[in-house]
Amino acid sequence: MTSMRVSLRPSPNPTPPVAPGDSPPPMLEPEPRVVLGAQSADLELAAPITPTRSALFGPRGAALASAEGPLAVCDTGHHRLLLWQHAPDRDDQPADVVIGQPDFRSEGRNAKGKPGPATLNVPTGVAFGGEALVVADAWNHRVLIWRSVPVESHQPADVVLGQADFHGVEPNRGGQVSASTLNWCYGVSIVDGRLIVADTGNRRVLGWNQIPTVNGAAADLVIGQHRFDVRDEGAGADAGPLGMRWPHSVAVSHGRPMVADAGNNRVMVWETWPDQPGVPCDFVLGQADLLSLEHNRGAYWPDERSLNMPYGLTVCAGWVVTADTANSRILGWREESLAPGGPAAGLAGQLRFRDKGDNRWARPSRNSLCWPYWVSSCDQTLIVSDSGNNRVMLWELAP
Numbered sequence: 001m002t003s004m005r006v007s008l009r010p011s012p013n014p015t016p017p018v019a020p021g022d023s024p025p026p027m028l029e030p031e032p033r034v035v036l037g038a039q040s041a042d043l044e045l046a047a048p049i050t051p052t053r054s055a056l057f058g059p060r061g062a063a064l065a066s067a068e069g070p071l072a073v074c075d076t077g078h079h080r081l082l083l084w085q086h087a088p089d090r091d092d093q094p095a096d097v098v099i100g101q102p103d104f105r106s107e108g109r110n111a112k113g114k115p116g117p118a119t120l121n122v123p124t125g126v127a128f129g130g131e132a133l134v135v136a137d138a139w140n141h142r143v144l145i146w147r148s149v150p151v152e153s154h155q156p157a158d159v160v161l162g163q164a165d166f167h168g169v170e171p172n173r174g175g176q177v178s179a180s181t182l183n184w185c186y187g188v189s190i191v192d193g194r195l196i197v198a199d200t201g202n203r204r205v206l207g208w209n210q211i212p213t214v215n216g217a218a219a220d221l222v223i224g225q226h227r228f229d230v231r232d233e234g235a236g237a238d239a240g241p242l243g244m245r246w247p248h249s250v251a252v253s254h255g256r257p258m259v260a261d262a263g264n265n266r267v268m269v270w271e272t273w274p275d276q277p278g279v280p281c282d283f284v285l286g287q288a289d290l291l292s293l294e295h296n297r298g299a300y301w302p303d304e305r306s307l308n309m310p311y312g313l314t315v316c317a318g319w320v321v322t323a324d325t326a327n328s329r330i331l332g333w334r335e336e337s338l339a340p341g342g343p344a345a346g347l348a349g350q351l352r353f354r355d356k357g358d359n360r361w362a363r364p365s366r367n368s369l370c371w372p373y374w375v376s377s378c379d380q381t382l383i384v385s386d387s388g389n390n391r392v393m394l395w396e397l398a399p
Helices: none
Strands: 034-036 062-064 071-075 080-084 097-099 123-129 132-137 142-146 159-161 185-191 194-199 204-208 221-223 247-253 256-261 266-269 283-285 310-316 319-324 329-334 346-348 372-378 381-386 391-396
Touching: 062 123, 062 372, 062 381, 071 123, 071 132, 071 381, 080 123, 123 372, 132 185, 132 194, 142 185, 194 247, 194 256, 204 247, 256 310, 266 310, 310 381, 319 372, 319 381, 329 372
Parallel strands: 123 185, 185 247, 247 310, 310 372
Antiparallel strands: 034 391, 062 071, 071 080, 080 097, 123 132, 132 142, 142 159, 185 194, 194 204, 204 221, 247 256, 256 266, 266 283, 310 319, 319 329, 329 346, 372 381, 381 391
16 A cells, blocks of 8 residues: 655644743754655645655654664555665665565565565654664564674564564463563664663663573563553553653663653653662652643643653754654753753754744745654764654754
């Protein structure tokens, strides 16, 4: 089936209230230096997005291994992973490697066949760590690991987590949740050799002290639940500092683990890594306190302290950065001034903290955003998956 892009004429733009300090100094350069996948983003009518070496459809996870590359992008809507062996230096540069499909012009869940070590079904997260490449294969309820970054198309993964083997695709292996099962796992990150997975459907975050080398390895750490064998929303209680709703990504700032809890419209922060299950977070960003959960703190308009479904999260050169997805913007906090419920100091995608709206209620531009899903970092570069605009941006921090 051919995927479609729909771009609508801009809706009337309601005017948000103006507040002092509403327009922060720029966090990013005025425009990204490279934009991938958006050849037809300005079309007014529905247009097919057929898979090619450069087209993207609803991309989510994206990561640079180093400033020189490689770059990996989860081309989620086409159920494939694209790899550029060197960091792209021009717009719409074609990819070098495809994983998940037999060629660059094919699409479909698990390549319209049986699942295996080189198929994908809604890949959503990707991370590099040392020589390894890790992908969250969300709708196959598994994480795939390549011990070395593929340099040729169709290279099969070496290790699978969440399933006993490469052929299993049932949530929680078709049974009860445990330390070795996954359910709608959307985000992956590697920090100091530790593999972290946002096990979204089980409402928890799992950690492995090292990148596993055997299939189905059990996690060493669980955050967001009291035990490995439970999966309750809110950890079985009302809103609070422990439970999660839709954890989607994890980052670490000066040894402090942070979780983008999209369903509760907040970022949870622990001062140190929990050493056992059931450890509550120390504070949150995006809400006034540990008990509040409403998007934009219960208001229609956002501000510098509010969040609305934050999915992506990263740390970049002194900034803690989140993709504030439903507000179609990116927010940044200075690491040294991170505090409970504190205000963001940086903004991209909108002109003011109190603005929202896909592409600023207008047609897509080079520096607008529409439901940015993922953000990762490499040195001074943010890698932004601007999912609603079917593109990925390489965007430099402002000096």
